[in-house]
Amino acid sequence: MKSSLKEVHVTDAVGMVLAHDLTQVLPGKFKGPLFCKGHVIQKEDIEGLLSIGKEHIYVMELAPGELHENEAANRIARAAAGERVTVTEPREGKVNLVSNIHGLLEVDASRVHAVNQVEQAVISTLESDRPVQEGEVVAASRVIPLIYPEERVQSVEKILTTSENPVVDVLPYQTLKVGVVITGSEIIQGRIPDRFGPVIQEKLQKFGSTVMGQTLAGDDKEMIQAQIHSFIEREADMVLVTGGMSVDPDDRTPGAIQSLGAEIVSYGTPMLPGSMLMVAYYQGIPVLGLPGCVIHDSYTSFDKLLPRILAGKKIYREDIVHLGYGGLHSC
Numbered sequence: 001m002k003s004s005l006k007e008v009h010v011t012d013a014v015g016m017v018l019a020h021d022l023t024q025v026l027p028g029k030f031k032g033p034l035f036c037k038g039h040v041i042q043k044e045d046i047e048g049l050l051s052i053g054k055e056h057i058y059v060m061e062l063a064p065g066e067l068h069e070n071e072a073a074n075r076i077a078r079a080a081a082g083e084r085v086t087v088t089e090p091r092e093g094k095v096n097l098v099s100n101i102h103g104l105l106e107v108d109a110s111r112v113h114a115v116n117q118v119e120q121a122v123i124s125t126l127e128s129d130r131p132v133q134e135g136e137v138v139a140a141s142r143v144i145p146l147i148y149p150e151e152r153v154q155s156v157e158k159i160l161t162t163s164e165n166p167v168v169d170v171l172p173y174q175t176l177k178v179g180v181v182i183t184g185s186e187i188i189q190g191r192i193p194d195r196f197g198p199v200i201q202e203k204l205q206k207f208g209s210t211v212m213g214q215t216l217a218g219d220d221k222e223m224i225q226a227q228i229h230s231f232i233e234r235e236a237d238m239v240l241v242t243g244g245m246s247v248d249p250d251d252r253t254p255g256a257i258q259s260l261g262a263e264i265v266s267y268g269t270p271m272l273p274g275s276m277l278m279v280a281y282y283q284g285i286p287v288l289g290l291p292g293c294v295i296h297d298s299y300t301s302f303d304k305l306l307p308r309i310l311a312g313k314k315i316y317r318e319d320i321v322h323l324g325y326g327g328l329h330s331c
């Protein structure tokens with residue numbers, strides 16, 4: 001590095017980079033750093049420096065082509081952030097990316113990996129496709145040394161901006177009208193009360209969507225199909241069919257969805273619980289078969305996929321395949 005030290009009067013030092021830690025000594029009370037090496041001197045620091053007798057300090061002069069860690073981290077964060085993400089002020093060389101909304105985090109993992117290949121550049125994120133809250137820190141950037149070559153920041157910026165899609169953004173949830181078809185002879189005959197409806201209602205409400213209606217179909221394939229059709233005619237944005245997803249002769253849900261002529265993305269997922277889930281699209285509308293475990297397991301493949309669907313993403317076979325790795329929650 002070509003940076004050098006220069007002695008300056010503190011009143012001329014605003015915006016300059018402190019070259020070493022500055023210790024404050026309050027006899028009998030405190031001894032410790034007032035400012036650390038690398039601190040960028042602010043106007044409001046001057047009085048504190050003068051009050052401990054520091055009229056002159058050593059500052060670090062950056063040579064052309066060198067950046068202070070704060071500026072480097074800031075440039076990386078800005079190049080990564082999408083429109084629903086706010087970049088915070090640098091603190092100790094780290095910049096946070098904060099979600100502006102309650103939504104689904106979208107991270108391009110391949111570009112994150114590529115940035116982290118650049119020597120001593122860091123971008124760290126939460127996992128993609130995860131629900132995040134407004135104000136939640138979703139990613140952070142930094143560089144390792146105090147002084148960092150600008151050309152490396154330029155390489156990072158190039159990687160981050162290779163596509164017009166940002167590397168880190170948050171998708172808002174859409175408000176969907178959801179039709180619910182409850183299967184099971186024990187429910188339609190009133191032998192046991194329905195427990196699926198309230199669970200679904202609560203799960204949808206968390207993301208701002210609503211149940212437009214709920215019907216009972218027993219274990220009758222034609223009735224299940226007719227009720228799915230009826231919801232779609234009434235402009236449902238999604239239909240959920242509950243129960244009857246397993247291998248017993250009375251489990252009619254997969255067959256009913258299949259013989260509608262729906263595009264079946266998957267019957268079965270490699271996530272436990274929730275392995276008996278079906279994801280299909282009929283006339284472009286998501287139709288899901290929900291296995292019994294959704295009632296009693298708090299986190300299943302349905303909970304994993306629902307936020308994606310509500311954020312307007314289509315579920316592909318590859319998304320289902322990827323549920324297995326890290327997808328063992330219980331069995």
Ligand SMILES: Nc1nc2c(c(=O)[nH]1)N[C@H]1C(S)=C(S)[C@@H](COP(=O)(O)OP(=O)(O)OC[C@H]3O[C@@H](n4cnc5c(N)ncnc54)[C@H](O)[C@@H]3O)O[C@H]1N2
Pocket residue numbers: 182183184186187192193194195196197242243244245246247251274275276290291292293294295
């Ligand atoms: N031989 C196999 N058996 C099972 C398998 C398998 O692969 N091979 N998979 C197991 C898994 S995993 C699950 S999950 C369940 C899937 O169950 P279903 O979706 O078929 O659920 P049902 O049989 O319809 O119901 C299970 C249980 O929950 C009660 N239920 C269902 N709906 C409601 C409702 N709306 N309200 C209240 N209670 C409801 C139902 O009465 C049953 O007691 O299959 C495993 N078996």
Ligand code: MOO
Pocket residue numbers: 271272273274275276277291292293
């Ligand atoms: O679909 Mo069962 O789906 O894992 O508990």
